Amino acid sequence: MELLMQGVTLMVIGMATVFAFLVLLILAMNGSAAFFSKFAHLFPEEQKAAPKAAQATDPVADIAVALAAIKAKRG
Template identity: 55%
Template structure:
């Protein structure tokens, strides 16, 4: 019977630890959200440039070349 009581105690301590950690995590996230709502203007978003689209087009052409080489090598 002593083993069952220890098991229940371990269960309760483990569940309480997880609950406390999650409560602290929620509190920390709420505090950080409040901080960035108040001071968000000090952290501007980086501007998006058109160069990302150009790089994506070049990457797609490289992929097409590799796929064509694999198809010609395998005979498909």
């Protein structure tokens, strides 16, 4: 019976440790969210260049390239 109680005690301590870690993690995440929302003006986002429009290619040319690649692979 004593071994069973030691197992239960160890389980409770382990679960309490995990629970405490998760609570600290949630508090840290909420704290960092509050920090970055308050000081967001100090961290400007990078302006990404507009993606270049893909050139319209002929579908027949794409098929020809694929067939050439297959032929080159097979020998």
